[in-house]
Amino acid sequence: MQASIRLQRDERQQYLLRIGDTCLIQAQRLSEWTGHAPVLEEDIALANMALDLLGQARAVLTLAGSAQGLSEDQLAFLREERDYFNPTLVELPNGEGRPGDFALTVLRNAFVSTFLQLLWQRLQASSDEELAAIAAKAVKEARYHVEHAADWVVRLGDGTEESRRRMQAALDKLWPYVAELFEADAVDEAAADAGLGPRWAELREPWLAQMQALLQAATLQPPAVSSFRSTGRQGVHSEHMGYILAEMQHLQRAYPGGAW
Amino acid sequence: MSTLAADRVGRAWAVLADVLDPEVPALSVCDLGIVRDVVEQDEALEIVLTPTYSGCPATEAIERSVLDAIAAAGLGPARVRLQRAPAWTTDWISEDGRRKLREYGIAPPAHIEPGAAVPIRLVPRRIAPVACPRCGSTHTERLSAFGSTACKSLFRCLDCREPFEHFKPI
Numbered sequence: 225m226q227a228s229i230r231l232q233r234d235e236r237q238q239y240l241l242r243i244g245d246t247c248l249i250q251a252q253r254l255s256e257w258t259g260h261a262p263v264l265e266e267d268i269a270l271a272n273m274a275l276d277l278l279g280q281a282r283a284v285l286t287l288a289g290s291a292q293g294l295s296e297d298q299l300a301f302l303r304e305e306r307d308y309f310n311p312t313l314v315e316l317p318n319g320e321g322r323p324g325d326f327a328l329t330v331l332r333n334a335f336v337s338t339f340l341q342l343l344w345q346r347l348q349a350s351s352d353e354e355l356a357a358i359a360a361k362a363v364k365e366a367r368y369h370v371e372h373a374a375d376w377v378v379r380l381g382d383g384t385e386e387s388r389r390r391m392q393a394a395l396d397k398l399w400p401y402v403a404e405l406f407e408a409d410a411v412d413e414a415a416a417d418a419g420l421g422p423r424w425a426e427l428r429e430p431w432l433a434q435m436q437a438l439l440q441a442a443t444l445q446p447p448a449v450s451s452f453r454s455t456g457r458q459g460v461h462s463e464h465m466g467y468i469l470a471e472m473q474h475l476q477r478a479y480p481g482g483a484w
Numbered sequence: 485m486s487t488l489a490a491d492r493v494g495r496a497w498a499v500l501a502d503v504l505d506p507e508v509p510a511l512s513v514c515d516l517g518i519v520r521d522v523v524e525q526d527e528a529l530e531i532v533l534t535p536t537y538s539g540c541p542a543t544e545a546i547e548r549s550v551l552d553a554i555a556a557a558g559l560g561p562a563r564v565r566l567q568r569a570p571a572w573t574t575d576w577i578s579e580d581g582r583r584k585l586r587e588y589g590i591a592p593p594a595h596i597e598p599g600a601a602v603p604i605r606l607v608p609r610r611i612a613p614v615a616c617p618r619c620g621s622t623h624t625e626r627l628s629a630f631g632s633t634a635c636k637s638l639f640r641c642l643d644c645r646e647p648f649e650h651f652k653p654i
Contacts, residue, residue, distance in 0.1 A: 265638060269630035276634065279539025283568075357569035361538055364571065364654045368629055 226480035229294060229302045235414035237288050238309055239421060240355070241299070242411070242457055243343065244284035245310035248300060250336050251277035252468055253318055253329070260323040269372055273333070276365040283358045301476035305465050312454035313401040315465045327387070328394035330376035335398065337369035338434050339405060342427045351419030374438050381442025388443070395439070396447045404454045406431075411457075492559055496522045496529055499557045506545045507633045508651075510588035513546060517576025520567055529554060529562040534572045537634040537654075574635075574653045585651055586617045591639065593653035614650050616641035626650075 231237065254274040261267035285296040314336060318324025344366055347359035380387040406428035415421045439446060454462065475482060500522070501514045513519050513533070521532040531550055535543050547564045554562040574593035577585075582592040591614045613622040621643040628638040629652070636649045 265628035265630070268632070268638075269628055272630040272634055275539040275541070276537060277539070279537060283538060353569070357571070358538070361535075361568060361571040364573075365538060368652075368654075372629055 226302060226477045228304050229298050231303070231307045232292055234291075235411045236418065236420060237291065238411045239415040240284055240288035241307075242309040242311075242424075243347075243421075244281050244288055244299075245308050246314055246336070246340070247277040247281035247284065249308070249310045249468060250314040250333075251275075251281060252472060253314060254333065256318060257323045257329065262326060270329075273337075273369050273372070276362075276369070280358065280362045280365070284355075287352070287354050287358070297476070301473050305461055305469055306459040308456075308461065308465065308469070309459055310456050311401070311404050312456035312462050313398065313404065315456060315462060315468055316398070316401065317464055325390065325394065327380055327390040328397065330373050330380065331391060331394045332398055333369065334373035334377045334438060335402060335435070337366055337373050338438075339427065339431055341366035341370050342430055343422070343424070346422040346427070350421055355420065377438055377444075378442045381439070381444045391442065392444055395444050399446050400450050400452045401454050403449075403452075404457060407453065407457070409458075492529065493522050493524060495557065496531070496554060496559050496562075499553050499559065500531070500550065503546075503549050503553045506542045506549070507540075508585070508588070508590065508635070510584045510590070511577075511581050513550065515578050515581030515584060517578065517581070518546070518572060527561065529559060530565055531562060532565050532567050534567050534570075536572050540634055542633075574651060577651070589617050589648060590636065591615060591617050591648060591650040593651045596653045614639055616644060616646065617648055618646050619644040624648075 251274040254270050254277065257270040258267060258274070261270055281300075282296050285299045289295060289299050313332065316332070319328045323329075341363060344359040344363035348356055348363065350356040350359065377391065381391040382388070383391075406425045408423060408425045412423040412425065416423045456462070456465070497514070497519075500519050501512050503513045505511045505513060505516050508516075516536070518534050518536060519531065520534050521530075523530050523532070531554070533543075533546065533550070543566075547566075550564060551560075551562055554560055573596065575595055577593065585592040594612055594614075611626060614624055614626075615622050616624050616639075619641060621641055623642045624639050625642060626637060626639050627647070631638045631649050635651055635654075637652045638647065639650050640647045
């Protein structure tokens, strides 16, 4: 069994891993639909978006590991759960069973792709040239993801009684996990001071404005604000994270260095 | 630069003009606009490539076929350097490349302004008409923004009824 790597846990690395891990885990959830989506076009679309996100994750993980001499593969396959810094939102299952609930999948995709688009926009001005270059590429890809996800949210939200009921249920379930995205902390503060990237809290207003317009078009109503806070960005995850990692890491742990 | 070096770089460009993209084999890597530079450095040729999409699975295959072609032409040693900035845009596809795409049955991308902000619109959304590469009609509809590879979307011609792919502008 391949041993785990340990991170030095500096703020710059953690900021980068929050971005890279958000892309990586969201890619993993979207890719669960491959071969199972309701129609062929949707199957292809979800797989394409997962692939874009995986490419973005690879670039950011490579950058995050470079100072410590860690490769993208070591970071993706050999970290322990506490060393992943994606917000809890992306690790939640798609729904009951496999591949899960399409309504929840497209709503989360709207949340996450809109967030990432805003983040990539800002990161184009990063003081880190490599991160700025990754962002300039990714922001163009994110636009297609946002459009696709938003189309579905409106179509299903403002759709049949059943599709509306399921979209509303997905919104009720996911909304409490959104707050975590915009929590201020020392990692964000250090990134802003160094010009590495924005405080995620600064993205809250534009994100909310876009989502309010979307939810209104979809005739959906977000639930009342709750005091619940998820903590994935600090490395403290939900019970679902271990299962994703088991699936993602199993081959590399069992067959160290295995390649294809 | 010596004439010898200029000759080697010139011959390398000629070789690259015949290296095909594995996912759209109608286009060479030069038509696609992903070869940004060829320079001679410390005896080796350095070929600078810019990836099309972050997750394009063909990137490694393209690197390999570029190096193989250079070696086969006796122009080695050579190495590939991936350069992310500035980000690739479909505007870098050559006019010749656009014609080849159309002949291959893929509608070429419209020109875009790289860096220009594109507003996100909710449905209903008007997208610029895409001409059917077979009959030329602009009476077409988009079936999906995502196609068989990251760079393409799916369309259908409402006149000749043929489905076709569109190289999406990015």
